Amino acid sequence: MRLRSHYNLHKAFPRYESRRYVTVNTLDLTLAKEKACKHFRAHAHEYQRAFRQYATRRYKCKPSAVRFAPIDESLHRIRAAVLDPKSEDCYGWTEGQTIYVSSALPMAFEQLVGTLLHEELHCFCRVRGRYLSADSEHHCMRVVGEEC
Ligand SMILES: [Zn+2]
Numbered sequence: 001m002r003l004r005s006h007y008n009l010h011k012a013f014p015r016y017e018s019r020r021y022v023t024v025n026t027l028d029l030t031l032a033k034e035k036a037c038k039h040f041r042a043h044a045h046e047y048q049r050a051f052r053q054y055a056t057r058r059y060k061c062k063p064s065a066v067r068f069a070p071i072d073e074s075l076h077r078i079r080a081a082v083l084d085p086k087s088e089d090c091y092g093w094t095e096g097q098t099i100y101v102s103s104a105l106p107m108a109f110e111q112l113v114g115t116l117l118h119e120e121l122h123c124f125c126r127v128r129g130r131y132l133s134a135d136s137e138h139h140c141m142r143v144v145g146e147e148c
Pocket of ligand 1: 134
């Protein structure tokens, strides 16, 4: 899994255009964490705007009721992601603390970066102290440009 020289940081989510799918190893994960952190830092406000806009409409609450984890906490969670060899039905998952990335399913590098971002976006937003539903979070991810 080699890093693409024309990797696009400008979009809020990486484009999944590579056709080279490989089983993720520790080195891939380390490289992807760095990309995902750069990506998250560059687009955090865009993510927040999308989630806040959705949540204030959906829950009819004030913008101040929508809270986000500090960016450092998000970056820390991305950097602390671990491989999960048992995850055979999803690319990544999280219980809200640790991000797990499948080392059982082959994926492309952009997809790996996207998986880290995706899982962090399940962890970073709360409305009146509670997480949104996974469906709502997925909706917001599509708003910022995640490909299905
Ligand atoms: Zn998800």
